[in-house]
Amino acid sequence: MRILVVGAGATGGAFGTLLQEAGRDVTYLVRPRKQEVLRRDGLRFISPTTDRTHQVQTITAADGPKPFDLILVTVKATALDGVLNEIGAFVGPETAIIPILNGMAHVDQLEQQYPGQVLGGLARIVATLDGDVVRQKMPLTSLNVGGLNGKTVPAQVSDALAVPGVDFSIADDVTGALWEKWAFIAAAGIVNCLFRAPVGRIIDAGGRARILEAITETEGVAAAAGHPVSDAGHAQAVGILTEPGSAFTSSLYRDLTAGLPSEAEHILGDLAVRAHSLDLSTPLLDLTLIQIRAGLPA
Structure with a gap:
């Protein structure tokens, strides 16, 4: 699947790196300044066991339209309104969208804009952004995904996200x-x-x-x-x-x-x-x- 990670901060950079290292086709949607940094320096991810830097694929909001198969929204809630205005160019009729944020308001907003295409996502990771470097402080890296409103998680989404380094699971009740x-x-x-x-x-x-x-x-x-x-x-x-x-x-x-x-x-x-x-x-x-x-x- 073609995966778009919205944001290359602590959460997006960590999960995106692990997906990329497993051979997944990962692209980051970022601001122009961040794109310049990533193109020049790559994305550096320091985990408790490894320090590595990868060259990554990036796009900005101006680069659409270009639908992806799976979109992971990993920004903080303070940036959500801007993201909602930008991701439309990258959402096709079969695109699955997984927001990884705290709370529930973002789920309601995305469901209203893209009914039937949103899955619930729950990540557990202790990581910070140190300048432009993603630093993971503890080994825990889990991702729990589940369908909303009685829907199930497509098999291709599960296959794409089940990678080494990520404790991936399907939630029976992701809303709960x-x-x-x-x-x-x-x-x-x-x-x-x-x-x-x-x-x-x-x-x-x-x-x-x-x-x-x-x-x-x-x-x-x-x-x-x-x-x-x-x-x-x-x-x-x-x-x-x-x-x-x-x-x-x-x-x-x-x-x-x-x-x-x-x-x-x-x-x-x-x-x-x-x-x-x-x-x-x-x-x-x-x-x-x-x-x-x-x-x-x-």
Whole structure:
């Protein structure tokens, strides 16, 4: 399959490299400046075991129309609106689209624009973009894909994505999996952004009960929306967010305190809208959004 990876950041660069190394036909949709860098220097990916640089195929939005068989949308939510305006030239009637973002708003947007062509995607990888270098911090690299609205994942999509280095699987309920991850990252965002500290310091300050309340709030929204968090997912959230001495902070908090564009509205704002539509009380979520919108201090 001809695969288009939208964005060559941490997630896109990591998965794109592993797909390319397995012989897949991979092209990156990037901005002109990024295209110049990649053409000159290639894409460097440093994993926990290997440091490698590959020459890659790139296009920009101005290079369409040119339909691909599979499109992986790997940008952050802050860039999603621009991407939605750009990928149309690369979507054909049989193109499968897999967005790999947090939350659920992007799924609704893409489904509205390309009904029946969108699959759910859930990636787990700890990677960052250091300048133009993709650095993976932990060995975990998994990709969970599933059909939406009763549809199945085409065999050719599964075959294309099942490559060495990626723990690939098909989700029976990808929507439920997306909600479960959303509930966790929203709880983590509330905890760190509201109390402005890593988990360990919040616990030391007497905040454990409030952390558990945040988890209850976000998981309550998921349950009311028809996607209750599993016992294993709940236990994992509690374990991560209540570990004494932990230096854990959410990526949302790190972006905000660094003055970077954040996914606050995509992760927390959208969850609050859905909570209110379900007549749920989410006081910690609401307080966090007020603090963020008013200007979170570093």
